[in-house]
Structures are given as structure tokens and as C-alpha cells.
Amino acid sequence: MSEEGRNAEELxxxxxxxxxxxxxxxxxxxxxxxxxxxxxVRRAAAGGFARVxxxxxxxxxxxxxxxxxDETGARNAAAEALxxxxxxxxxxxxxLLGHVDPDQRKFAADxxxxxxxxxxxxxxxxxxxxxxDLNVRVAAAEALGRMAGRSGARxxxxxxxxxxxxLRLSALESLAALRQPPPLSDVLPLLNNPLLxxxxxxxxxxxxxxxxxxxxxxxxxxxxxxxxEAALVALGQQAAxxxxxxxxxxDVAVSQVLQRLPEASGWVASALESEDLELRAGALVVAAxxxxxxxxxxxxxxxxxxxxxxxxxxxxxxxxxxTGRELLASMGRLSFPAREAAxxxxxxxxxxxxxxxxxQMLDWGELDVKSVAVRALGRTGSxxxxxxxxxxxxxxxxxxxxxxxxxSLATSHRDLVLQVLESALxxxxxxxxxxxxxxxxxxxxxxxxxxxASQASVSLRATAVEVVAAVDPVGGLELARSALxxxxxxxxxxxxxxxxQLGDASMAELLARALADSALEVxxxxxxxxxxxxxxxxxxxxxxxxxxxxxxxxxxxVRSLARLGLLxxxxxxxxxxxxDHEVVKAALQAGADRGGGEALALExxxxxxxxxxxxxxxxxxxxxxxSSLPTMLAALSLETDTLARRAxxxxxxxLSGR
Amino acid sequence: xxxxxxxxxxxxxxEFRLLRDFVYAYCGILVRDDMKYVMQRRLWPRxxxxxxxxxxxxxxxLRFDAQRRPELETAIEALTTHETYFFREPRQLKAFxxxxxxxxxxxxxxxxxxxVWSAGCSSGEEAYTLAMLLKESGRFEGWDVEVHxxxxxxxxxxxxxxxxxxxxxxxxxxxxxxxxYFVQLGPNRVRVRDDIRALVSFGHHNLQEPxxxxxxxxxxxxxxxxxxxxxxxxxxxxxxxxxxEKLTPGGYLMLGHSENLINLSADFELVHLRGDxxxxxxxxxxxxx
Numbered sequence: 001m002s003e004e005g006r007n008a009e010e011l012x013x014x015x016x017x018x019x020x021x022x023x024x025x026x027x028x029x030x031x032x033x034x035x036x037x038x039x040x041v042r043r044a045a046a047g048g049f050a051r052v053x054x055x056x057x058x059x060x061x062x063x064x065x066x067x068x069x070d071e072t073g074a075r076n077a078a079a080e081a082l083x084x085x086x087x088x089x090x091x092x093x094x095x096l097l098g099h100v101d102p103d104q105r106k107f108a109a110d111x112x113x114x115x116x117x118x119x120x121x122x123x124x125x126x127x128x129x130x131x132x133d134l135n136v137r138v139a140a141a142e143a144l145g146r147m148a149g150r151s152g153a154r155x156x157x158x159x160x161x162x163x164x165x166x167l168r169l170s171a172l173e174s175l176a177a178l179r180q181p182p183p184l185s186d187v188l189p190l191l192n193n194p195l196l197x198x199x200x201x202x203x204x205x206x207x208x209x210x211x212x213x214x215x216x217x218x219x220x221x222x223x224x225x226x227x228x229e230a231a232l233v234a235l236g237q238q239a240a241x242x243x244x245x246x247x248x249x250x251d252v253a254v255s256q257v258l259q260r261l262p263e264a265s266g267w268v269a270s271a272l273e274s275e276d277l278e279l280r281a282g283a284l285v286v287a288a289x290x291x292x293x294x295x296x297x298x299x300x301x302x303x304x305x306x307x308x309x310x311x312x313x314x315x316x317x318x319x320x321x322x323t324g325r326e327l328l329a330s331m332g333r334l335s336f337p338a339r340e341a342a343x344x345x346x347x348x349x350x351x352x353x354x355x356x357x358x359x360q361m362l363d364w365g366e367l368d369v370k371s372v373a374v375r376a377l378g379r380t381g382s383x384x385x386x387x388x389x390x391x392x393x394x395x396x397x398x399x400x401x402x403x404x405x406x407x408s409l410a411t412s413h414r415d416l417v418l419q420v421l422e423s424a425l426x427x428x429x430x431x432x433x434x435x436x437x438x439x440x441x442x443x444x445x446x447x448x449x450x451x452x453a454s455q456a457s458v459s460l461r462a463t464a465v466e467v468v469a470a471v472d473p474v475g476g477l478e479l480a481r482s483a484l485x486x487x488x489x490x491x492x493x494x495x496x497x498x499x500x501q502l503g504d505a506s507m508a509e510l511l512a513r514a515l516a517d518s519a520l521e522v523x524x525x526x527x528x529x530x531x532x533x534x535x536x537x538x539x540x541x542x543x544x545x546x547x548x549x550x551x552x553x554x555x556x557x558v559r560s561l562a563r564l565g566l567l568x569x570x571x572x573x574x575x576x577x578x579x580d581h582e583v584v585k586a587a588l589q590a591g592a593d594r595g596g597g598e599a600l601a602l603e604x605x606x607x608x609x610x611x612x613x614x615x616x617x618x619x620x621x622x623x624x625x626x627s628s629l630p631t632m633l634a635a636l637s638l639e640t641d642t643l644a645r646r647a648x649x650x651x652x653x654x655l656s657g658r
Numbered sequence: 659x660x661x662x663x664x665x666x667x668x669x670x671x672x673e674f675r676l677l678r679d680f681v682y683a684y685c686g687i688l689v690r691d692d693m694k695y696v697m698q699r700r701l702w703p704r705x706x707x708x709x710x711x712x713x714x715x716x717x718x719x720l721r722f723d724a725q726r727r728p729e730l731e732t733a734i735e736a737l738t739t740h741e742t743y744f745f746r747e748p749r750q751l752k753a754f755x756x757x758x759x760x761x762x763x764x765x766x767x768x769x770x771x772x773x774v775w776s777a778g779c780s781s782g783e784e785a786y787t788l789a790m791l792l793k794e795s796g797r798f799e800g801w802d803v804e805v806h807x808x809x810x811x812x813x814x815x816x817x818x819x820x821x822x823x824x825x826x827x828x829x830x831x832x833x834x835x836x837x838x839y840f841v842q843l844g845p846n847r848v849r850v851r852d853d854i855r856a857l858v859s860f861g862h863h864n865l866q867e868p869x870x871x872x873x874x875x876x877x878x879x880x881x882x883x884x885x886x887x888x889x890x891x892x893x894x895x896x897x898x899x900x901x902x903e904k905l906t907p908g909g910y911l912m913l914g915h916s917e918n919l920i921n922l923s924a925d926f927e928l929v930h931l932r933g934d935x936x937x938x939x940x941x942x943x944x945x946x947x
Contacts, residue, residue, distance in 0.1 A: 006927070010940040013924070169798060304697045304741070336741035339826065344699075361845040363823030365817070366781075397813075400707060493724070521724035545678040552722035582721055614903035643672055 007036045016044040021051040027061060034065060034077040049081040056086035063092055064367025066107050079107065083114045090115060094123045100135035109136060109558040121149040127156050138170045153180040155307025160186055165195050172199035179594050181206040185216075191215065201230035205237030213238055213250050218258040220286070225267070229279055232271055236281025239311065246329060247314075254289045272298040277305050286360065288315040296323045296342075297330040303341035316345040324349040329355050331369060343372030344426035352382035359388045362590040371401055378405025379564065383413050390420035399430035429464035438467050446472055450466050453479055462494040469498040477502045481514065489519030495647040496522055500529025508535035524552060531560030539566045546571055553578030558583060560588030576600065588612070592619040602628055605635040605648075613639070623649035629655055667705065669698040673713040679702075679718060685734055685810060686893030700736040704729070735811040738888055740780040744787050744823075745830045747883065747915055753933035754879070755791050758910050761877050763797045766909060771802040775877040775904065777865065777897075778885035779807030782818025782858070783827050786850050788840050788881065789857040801838035804875075808863035818860045819848040865897045876906045884914035891922065898923045908941035 016033050019026060030052065049058050058081075065071070065078035070533065094342030096108035108125060112120045123617050124147070127140040129196065141159060144152035152174075155256025159171040160182060167323040172190065174240040175182060179202040190200035202217055204212050216238065219231025233376060235254070242250055258264050271283035280302050285293045287295050296319055303312045316323065334342060350358065361373035377385040385411055392402035403421070405425070410417040421429075421437040425448070434452065437445050446468060453464035469476025476498055482623065483495035496514045499507050507529075514526035515538065530538045542564075545557040558575045561567040567590050575587035588604055597619055604616035613635070632652055639645040669677075681687055689697050701716060701872045710716050720730050745751060766772055772792070776785040785807030790797055809815055824846050828836065840848040857922070865885070880901050886894045893897075900924045901911055911926055913919075919926055919937060926937035 006940060007942055010942055013940070021729070040924045040927065047924075074744065093852075307690075307692050307738075308694045309699070333829050336739050336826075360846065363844055364826060365822050365847060366812075366824055366826050367817070369826060519724075524722070524724050550726075552726070555722050582718065611672065614672065643675060 002178075012036060012038070012041045013044050016041060016048055019048060021048065022053065023101045026052050027054075030081075031061060031065060034081070035071060036274065037073075042073055043080070046077040046081040046304050047084065055085050059085055059092050060115070061215060062089075063096060066096075067101075067104060069103070071592045075107070077392070079114075080112050082111050083470050084204060085256060086115065087117060087119075090117050090120050091101070094120055095608045097127055100132075102136050105131065105133065105136045106139045109139035109143045113386040116146045116148075118147065118456075120154050121147050122201050125151055125155040128159060134164055134166065137164075137167055141167060141170035141174050145170075146630055148178055153178055157182045157186065160190070165193070169196055169199055173195060176202040176206065178309060179206055184209075184212060188215070191219075195303055197227060198230040201227075201234040202237075205234030206241070207584060208238050208241035208243075208246075210246075210249055210253065213253045217253050220254070220257050220264070227567070228267060229271065229276075229282075232282030232286065233276075233278040234282065235285045236283075236311075239285045240281065249449050250285070251289050254286060258286065258289055265290055265295065268297055269295060280305065283310055284311045288318040291319050293319065293323045293326040294327045295319075296332060296609065299335055300327065300330075300338035300342040300345075303484045304335055305338040305607055306337070309337070309341065312341050312345065315632070316341065317348075319345075321349045324354065325357075328354070329360075331361065335657055336366075338366065339366075339368060339372070343368065343376075346372060347376045347379060350376045350380050352380050352384070355380050355384045362388055362392070367397060370398060374401045374405050378408040381409065381412055383437060385409060386413055386416050386420060390424060391427045393420070393433050394427060396430055400432035401463055403430075403432040403436035407436050407439050414440060415511070422448070428457065428460075431459045432467040433468055435593055436465050443471050446475070450475075450479070453483070458488040458490055461488065462490040465491060465494040465498055470504055473502050475603045481510070485512065489517070491518070492517065493521040493525040496525040496529050500525070500532035503529070503533040505534045505536060508537040510534050510600035511538055520552075524556060527553065527556035527560055529598075531563030534564065536564055536566065539564055542566075543571050546575050547578070549579070550581055551578070554578050554580065554583045555586050558586045558590060561584075562593060565594070567591075567594065572600070576604070581607075581612050584609070584612050585615045588619060589616055592622065598623045598628055600627055602631050605631065610641035613641070613644040617644070617647040617651040624655070626655050659906065661710040666702050666783065667712045668783055669694060669701075669713040673717060674698075674715050677720075679809050680889075681719065681730075681737065684866075685864050686890070686896065687737065687888045688735065688890040688893065689737060693769045695735075697737060699806070701733060704733060704736060708740060710917055718759075728798075731812060735813055737923075738811070740811075740814055742780040742783045743827045743829055744790075745832075745835065746787070747785065748830065750883075750912055750915065750934045750936075751787065751791060753936065754910075755795055756933065757931045758879060758936065759792070759797055762910075766801075766878065769800075769802075770800070772798055772804070773875045773877045774805045775880045776805060776807040777880055777882040777901065779809050779818060779860065779862070780811075781827070782807055782821065782860065782881070783823070783824075784881060785818065785858050785860070785925075786821065786839075786854055787852045790810065790835070792857065793808045793854060797910070803857055804857045806875075806877075807858060807860045809860075812862055815846055815860050815862060821855050823850075844913070846875045851919050858881065865887060865900060866893060877904050879910040881912045881914065883912060884917070886913065886917055886922075896921050898925065902939055905939040907939055909939050911939070913937065 015462040019029055021260045030045045031047045033041055036042050037043065043432065050061065052058055062078040062082050066075050068074060093112050097105050099105050111122060122142050128137055130146060131137050131140065138458065141156060143157055156171040158173050159316045160168055162168055176199060184207060187200050187204055190196045201216065204216055216231050216234040219227050222228050224442045238250065239247065264286065267285050268286050271279050272287065274280055276421065284299060284302060287299050296316060299312055299315050303309050307617050324346055327346055331342065332341060349439060358373045358377050361369055363382060374389065377389055389405050392398040406417045406421065418441050421433055421440065424433050425437065434449065438449060449464050449468055452578060453468065465479055468479050480498035483491050486492050499510060501549045511526050511530050514522050516527065517523055539561060542557045542561050545553050548554045560573065572587050572591055576584055578584055584607065588597065589601060601616040601619040604612050607613055617632065620632060629652065632648060634646045636645065636652060639648055674697060678689045680687060685740065705716055710719060720726055720733060723729065762772060774788050776788060779785045785805050789805045792803055805820055823844065827929060828848065839851055839854055841851055843849055859882060882901060889897060905911065927940050929936050929938045
């Protein structure tokens with residue numbers, strides 16, 4: 001297109017986007033746009049109809065455009081506009097299904113399929129079974145495949161016996177799309193029909209039964225690649241639908257077929273590399289049975305499709321330890337998701353002989369690769385793994401992981417690990433190292449920890465306070481008291497946490513100061529600590545914080561009051577009206593825990609948030625009182641959210657003893 | 659429970675939905691319903707690092723802890739795959755070098771200024787690759803050239819700024835490119851040469867918060883490859899609107915090879931290059947190539 005032409009197109013496009021839809025000629029301007037030579041302009045016009053007042057008139061006008069036989073672009077754009085008008089289009093389109101021109105009827109069926117409104121289902125069923133034009137019937141079959149209705153599915157099943165292969169094919173495809181497979185006996189004869197067998201395998205894949213698996217496995221031995229691939233797709237579908245406990249039976253069925261197919265490794269490899277997600281899913285099932293290490297990198301690459309990650313992990317797990325080196329050797333070529341999957345598996349299968357390769361991986365730039373290497377080194381049990389891990393203890397990103405790995409190695413090399421942890425601390429290591437040191441060295445290391453608590457960096461001081469408390473409660477509490485005046489808020493917050501965990505009500509005065517601390521971190525810790533150590537004197541402070549706009553503060557205030565057993569009705573009411581739904585749920589739970597929370601729960605069945613309604617249903621179920629059943633049933637009839645509905649159904653069933 | 663997951667907590671559907679909705683509200687990233695397992699697996703290390711025993715506690719940590727903001731960023735980072743390497747999708751890069759850059763050279767000949775944005779740049783490989791292509795073209799000597807990389811993850815931006823990479827990042831880099839644009843630091847480690855690094859800047863940008871964006875200039879080209887996949891339709895449309903606003907009229911948008919704008923936006927026009935299909939913000943005015 002010339003620059004001039006492009007500019008003119010852009011002007012027409014912009015004009016339609018800016019069109020005042022309340023103008024009397026707005027609809028006709030859009031209709032004119034539907035006929036534009038540029039698809040961008042046509043799309044802008046189609047999108048405009050949803051904004052024009054008077055949907056019924058728009059629908060009629062758009063249907064008239066559908067009748068313009070030579071205007072393909074305009075008709076498609078009109079169809080798009082009719083879809084965007086939603087329910088207003090359904091009635092007129094159903095009427096169009098009775099038009100004398102089959103072309104118009106087909107258009108109507110196609111658009112109704114895109115709308116997928118249940119009110120059109122019966123009309124489409126009639127067209128499917130009775131229309132005189134094959135194309136219209138096929139369009140109706142395809143449309144019903146998007147409806148998810150029972151009568152549609154039944155009609156599609158009946159059509160499987162029709163003489164027209166194209167119609168049978170559409171019906172099969174639609175049943176597959178609806179995930180409503182016909183009976184196995186109906187599918188069986190279709191497997192031998194070259195036109196239908198691919199779709200027949202698709203519906204077979206929706207039947208997670210061993211008989212169906214055995215039928216699918218026959219397809220694996222087919223000479224034709226398309227049949228083999230259809231069988232693979234079906235296997236993948238079955239695997240996704242089969243309970244984990246039944247997968248081994250499925251593997252046995254696949255294994256029996258593979259014994260007769262020595263060339264399977266080749267076509268499984270190409271299926272693993274295919275663009276087709278369903279095909280890859282099936283290839284994983286077969287690869288898990290083949291267990292050829294050479295397939296492992298290809299299997300790992302399937303993890304690029306996140307939906308298949310669980311199956312990838314399962315497959316790699318089936319491969320066994322010899323796969324480890326194959327994966328290690330290919331790490332540099334793998335994509336990120338594949339490395340992630342391979343890494344997870346590698347960590348489980350390494351031994352001391354892997355140390356040199358794992359140490360080499362530590363030189364890689366990618367953090368994920370380094371993380372795998374560190375975790376794996378920790379599992380090698382090798383003395384040679386200690387030194388390379390020790391070098392990472394001063395790296396902020398790797399220190400925690402390396403420290404954990406060293407703790408694992410300490411089971412066989414305790415003295416060496418203690419030595420490197422102590423050296424690292426002297427060199428100003430990360431807090432995780434301190435934790436690791438105490439985990440490995442126990443109370444013998446307390447003098448060192450105490451020294452750190454008074455001298456080291458902020459993060460080490462904060463950790464030291466908590467670490468001492470974990471192994472020496474009396475000394476920990478003493479250290480925490482002195483740390484309450486530390487200049488760093490992180491250290492003060494750590495001290496408050498320790499006081500909460502180890503202290504008693506006598507700490508109330510100390511916590512008053514912490515509650516008024518200028519740092520949010522300290523305040524939040526203090527709110528929790530008040531409840532934990534039973535500082536009843538602070539209840540007033542907590543009550544005033546229940547209305548705090550920051551949900552973090554209000555939430556902790558409610559929980560602490562509940563823990564102290566001092567949550568008064570008026571405070572509870574205040575909490576229930578908080579904007580943050582987590583505060584509301586905390587209040588609901590607190591009300592239930594202290595007894596008599598049913599009234600509150602009944603009230604909250606009408607809350608705007610699904611999770612609050614679900615929590616209310618659970619509280620009512622736990623209460624055991626059947627008097628709330630009528631209200632719950634009423635709520636159930638109105639509930640549209642899946643999870644809230646499930647909670648209500650569970651509650652009703654529990655209370656009614658079903 | 660998967661074979662390798664023994665002993666780790668399961669995420670229940672309610673926890674999944676609360677976490678998913680929270681992440682979506684923060685940055686528009688949509689974790690699909692069928693990705694509960696992926697979310698669970700990616701967040702396990704966070705539970706471990708924070709000493710938490712279940713996902714409900716993790717959700718409340720993200721909502722209510724004093725460290726919630728950095729932890730949320732860490733969570734987002736864990737949930738988004740940073741799959742990137744130098745010279746990724748060579749066909750598109752060749753089309754950019756051979757067909758887009760000559761157009762941009764002619765267009766901007768007067769200002770001698772060029773801006774390219776790598777949106778969702780992750781650890782920087784794409785932004786540096788673009789800088790290498792600009793250098794290699796030889797068209798912009800003496801120009802004011804900048805490649806800007808942005809990402810929502812501050813951690814990957816730190817890696818990007820450092821400019822040091824291992825074998826995985828170089829898996830599509832030829833020996834010739836390796837010797838021209840990198841300095842060898844060790845057997846498995848390279849650093850991007852300083853003259854390339856000088857062309858590239860990095861900044862933090864949540865694409866769902868346009869006003870907080872790190873790039874203030876109008877862009878001549880935007881690479882936004884494999885970023886839209888993380889968003890649902892409304893969020894994608896918001897990102898595309900942002901890109902449209904940031905592009906100069908006539909500026910180019912490059913998406914990932916499996917991405918397109920069908921049903922998302924008609925603001926851009928599709929441009930059929932000899933080597934690839936790209937999008938362009940239409941131009942109003944008298945300029946002609």
C-alpha cells in the first residue's frame with residue numbers, strides 16, 4: 001500500500017474509533033465501515049456496534065449485511081459484530097436458521113456457534129437432524145460442539161450413524177470438543193474408517209479405561225504416521241484423565257505394544273519435538289515406558305509447555321539414574337523450563353561421582369543452573385563438595401542455598417562443615433550461615449553467636465537474636481530484651497518476635513513501646529507478640545488498631561485479640577466491616593472460635609467476596625447447627641462462584657447428614 | 659503428589675485462587691487454572707526460604723508482612739519464566755537488521771537519534787543482542803543510540819546490568835559473534851564488551867503500571883517477545899496500548915514468533931517484510947521511506 005493510501009486508511013480507522021455513537025447516522029457509518037477495503041477499518045466498525053444504542057436495530061441491520069453475497073469482508077465483519085452484541089443476536093439468528101437460502105442458514109449456525117448461548121441449542125439440534133443442506137447441518141454440528149449442552153451431545157451421537165461421512169466427522173469432532181465421548185461400542189467401527197479414525201482416536205482419548213487404552217495402543221503400531229500420532233494424542237489425553245494409581249496399568253499396556261515396535265524411539269523423539277501440545281503429551285507417556293536416556297533432554301524440553309510439566313516430571317522420574325549424566329551433559333543447550341525440570345530430577349539422582357561436573361556448573365551465569373548445582377552438591381555426600389559450597393557463603397543470592405547444602409553434607413563431614421561455616425562467619429557471611437552453624441554445631445556454638453549478636457552487621461545481629469532463642473530460651477530472652485533498643489528496626493523486630501514466642505504477660509510494657517515503634521516491621525511483630533505472650537494490658541491498643549486502613553495491622557490486631565480471648569462484639573463488628581477481606585475472614589474465624597459465630601457467618605454468606613462466603617459456609621458446617629440450613633440452601637441457589645458453591649454444598653451435606 | 663515432591667505442601671484450590679488473583683491484581687500476569695501445579699512448584703522454594711509450612715501462610719505473608727513488597731516481586735519472578743538467550747529468533751533479528759534498520763536510518767537521518775525498547779528484557783540478553791545488531795549494521799556511527807531494557811523483576815535487571823553470562827545464554831551465539839562482542843572471563847563465563855554495554859540501559863517497569871515506566875523517550879522499535887503470554891486479554895490490551903503510545907508514528911513492534919495481535923488490537927498495521935511479519939504504528943504525515 002502506498003504511503004498516501006496508508007494514511008487514508010489510518011484516517012478512516014481513527015474516524016471510526018472516534019465516532020460519536022449517539023449520532024443519528026452512527027449505525028450507517030459503521031455499516032459503511034464494514035464494507036471498507038481495509039481489515040483494520042472493518043474491525044473498528046464491527047467493534048463499534050456494541051457501543052451504538054438500540055441493539056435490536058443493529059442486529060437486524062447486520063443480518064441484512066449477511067445477505068450481501070458478494071461482500072465477503074463485510075459479511076465476516078458483520079458476523080463479528082453480531083457476536084459482540086451477545087444475547088441480542090440470538091433470536092434473530094435462530095430465525096435466520098429458517099431462511100430459504102442455505103448460505104444464510106449456514107452463516108446463522110456459524111455465528112450461533114461462536115455465541116455458544118444455550119437458548120439456541122434446540123434450534124441447532126433441529127437443523128442438525130432435519131436441514132436439507134449438508135453444509136448447514138455440518139455448521140450446526142460444529143456449533144453444537146461449542147454449546148456444552150446435553151441435548152446437543154445426544155443429537156451429535158445420533159449423527160454418528162449418518163450416511164454422510166463429513167457430518168459424522170463434524171459430530172465426532174464436536175463430541176471431542178465437548179469432552180463427551182460416545183459409548184466405546186460406537187467408536188470401535190469408526191477406527192477403521194480412514195476419514196474418521198483420527199477423530200475417533202480423539203474421543204477414545206476421553207475414555208480413561210483400560211479397554212480404551214488397549215484400543216489406542218493398537219494405533220501405535222500403525223504404519224501410517226497420522227494414525228500413530230492420533231493414537232499418541234489419545235494416550236496423552238487418557239493419561240491426563242487417569243487416576244495416578246491406575247497409570248501403571250496403562251504403562252503395562254503401552255509397554256506390551258512397544259516390545260513389538262523397535263523403531264518407536266525415533267518417532268517418539270519427533271513427536272516430543274512437535275509443535276502439537278497434545279501430541280507431545282502422548283509422546284511423554286510412551287517415553288516414560290521406553291526409558292531411553294537419549295530421550296531425556298527432549299522430554300525435559302517439553303517442559304516449555306507449562307501445562308505438561310507434571311507429566312514431564314513423571315516421565316523423567318521413570319527414566320532412572322543413568323539419565324542424570326545425559327541431562328547434565330545437555331544442560332547448556334536446554335531452555336530455561338527444561339533446565340528447571342532437568343535440574344529438579346538431577347538433584348534427586350546425583351552421587352559423589354557427579355561432583356566435578358556440578359562444580360563446573362557453579363561457574364555458569366544463570367542463577368537457576370547454579371541453584372541446581374548447589375542443591376545437587378549437597379546431596380552427593382562427598383567431602384569434595386564442601387569447599388566449592390563454602391565459596392558461595394558470602395554470595396547474598398546463593399548463601400542460604402549453599403548453607404542448606406552444607407547442613408546436608410554435615411551428616412557425613414561434620415567437622416569440615418563446621419570449620420567452613422565458622423570461617424565464613426568470620427569473613428562476614430550471610431545470616432543463613434549463622435543458622436546453619438547452630439543447626440550443625442548446636443549449643444556449643446552459642447558463645448560465638450552471642451558475640452555476633454553484639455558486633456556484627458544488622459542482618460547477622462537480627463538472626464543471632466532469633467538463633468540464640470531457638471537453642472537457649474533463657475539466654476535468648478535476655479538477649480532479646482537488650483536488642484529491643486538496637487538502632488536497627490530489623491534487630492528490634494527480631495527481638496519482639498522472640499519476646500512473643502518466649503515471653504509472658506510481664507512483657508506488656510516492653511511491647512507497648514514496640515507497638516508505638518516508628519518502623520512498621522517492629523509494629524507488625526509487636527502486634528503478633530502481644531497475642532502470643534498473653535499481654536492482656538495491651539488489648540486497648542489492639543482494639544484501636546482493628547480499624548486501621550492497612551490490612552496488615554488490622555489483621556494482626558484481630559488475631560491477637562482473639563488469641564487473648566478479648567475480642568468484644570463491637571470490635572468484632574468493626575473488623576467484619578473492614579475493607580480487607582482477610583481481616584473479615586480473621587474476624588469470622590475468631591467469632592467462630594470463641595463460640596456463637598453462626599449469626600456472623602450467616603450474615604457473611606452474602607458478602608461480596610467469594611472467599612469470605614466460602615469461609616462463612618465452613619464456619620457454619622463446623623458449628624453443627626442445622627437451624628442455618630434454610631438460609632444456606634437459599635444462599636446456594638444464588639451462588640455463582642465455583643469455590644464458594646463447593647464450600648456451601650459441602651456444608652449443606654455435612655449438616656444434613658448426607 | 660509427584661515423585662519428586664515428597665514432603666512438600668500441596669496448594670489447595672482456594673489458596674491457588676487467592677494467590678492467582680493477588681498476583682493478577684498486582685501486575686496483570688494471569689496464571690491459568692491448569693497451572694496450579696506450576697505455581698505450587700515455583701513457590702515451594704519461597705516457602706522453604708521463609709520457613710512457612712503452607713501456601714495459606716505464604717499468601718498472608720505476601721499480603722501482610724513488612725517484607726511483602728520485595729517478596730511479591732520475588733514471587734512474580736519465580737512465576738515468570740526467564741527463557742532468553744543471545745540471538746534468539748534469528749529470522750526476526752535478520753529481518754530487523756536487513757529491513758527495519760535501513761528504514762529507521764532514513765527516517766531519523768535528521769535527528770540522528772534512535773531508541774529501541776526491549777520490553778520484558780529479563781536478564782538482558784535480548785537488549786544486548788539488539789545493541790550488537792545496531793553496531794554490526796554500521797549505520798548509526800556517531801548517532802545518539804540507546805537500547806532500553808525493562809523488566810518487572812529487579813533481580814534479573816541486576817544480572818542484566820552486570821552483563822556476565824554462562825553457556826546457556828550463548829547457545830545460539832556463533833564463535834565469530836562470541837569473539838566480537840564478548841570478553842572471556844573463564845572457561846564458562848563471558849562478559850559483554852563495554853562498547854556494547856554503553857549502548858544499553860536497564861530499568862524496572864511493571865507493564866501494567868504505565869505511569870511508573872522506566873523509559874521516558876518515544877521508541878522507534880519495541881521488542882516485546884513472549885511477554886504477552888503471561889497476561890489475559892484485558893491486560894494484553896493495556897500493554898499494547900502502552901506500547902502504541904510509546905512508539906513514534908511509523909515505529910515497529912516485534913512480537914514472539916508464535917504471537918499475534920488478532921482479537922487484541924487493530925491499532926497496529928501488519929507489515930510484510932521479506933523475512934518476517936512485524937507490526938507498525940501507522941503514520942500520519944508526509945514522511946515517505
